[in-house]
Amino acid sequence: MSNIFESFQTASAPPMTPTNKSICPPSYEEAVPLSRHAGHRVTSTASDDILPYNATHDIQPHDDESSVPLLQVVVDQNLHQEQTRNSSRTVPYQVQKDTIVSYDQQINEDGLALAQFLHEHNTPPQMKIKFRGYHRATHFKSRTAHDREGNLVIEERKPKTKQVEDFNFEVDCSYYISPTCQGLYGPKNISTGHQKSLDEVCEEYVLKQGRLRELEVTKVVDWNYIELTQALTAAIRSGGYKHNLVVTYEMKESKITIKSGASPFTNIASSTWVYVACITTMLFLIAWPIYRFIEWIYAKFTSRTIVTSTWGMKISEREFYQNHVTEIVGKTNRKQPSNATITFAPQRQ
Known part of the structure; x- marks a missing residue:
């Protein structure tokens, strides 16, 4: 007969150091340079660029499965719903992978109808900040058996290293996105510097020759993601967490696609x-x-037209940090259960 037993040991880092709860997180002004000097690696995502669905600030790629959001607040969209009710014709569309998609023939042939459809569905995007901490542990699996003489023999097998999740939670920032769009713009002409308006883009799109045409609107939230990530990273490190840290910005309801x-x-x-x-x-x-x-x-073979929808935030990065850094650091001190419901009451402006 043989008997199997298992043992675990930490491979890449020692266990978490207990956090001294009397230590307050650094201020925003202190945290940003602190993160830079400490050498925490952050992938750049400029606030004036298009923010992808997963703009990840991490040491390496990962598959991040979210738990329950912290700041889960429904954005008021009464203004956009009123515009839709006043429309003379309902344009058919479908939602594919969180993107509004329409193949309607009229808006592919009428520039004014196309611009109206884009304005009606240009609602504020949803944004979450995801936090995930993990370390690597080596798993040793051994087998015990008896040889022919009856002696106990322990056979060591190759160790296996796996990730151990320390915490995984997210903050819903959708409430802080301004309900008013800053503007819908087409591509900028590099030589002349002219920024095309939405009406210009729509007219050019409907006049294009060829069956395969596509117009895509991508919503962009104007925020300094790099600086905010540096500040949050420094705050979490100051709370005693020294393992691998992942900060991910996830955008949803952020695309509109028109196909010919x-x-x-x-x-x-x-x-x-x-x-x-x-x-x-x-x-x-x-x-x-x-x-x-x-x-x-x-x-x-598809001719693509790109439109950018720019949105602002109702609070600055510094204000968001000050309002929620204590709660965020507190959540990193213990592993969150997958079915936990964590809600912060946002401070209304």
């Missing part, structure tokens, strides 16, 4: 029932490579 026409293939491919049927019957092994190839062909 829906083929029967795209309608079938986007169907949930077709997706489920392919998974259950294993047809995806054949259909998926074909779908990806057609997607590549579509992307290669």
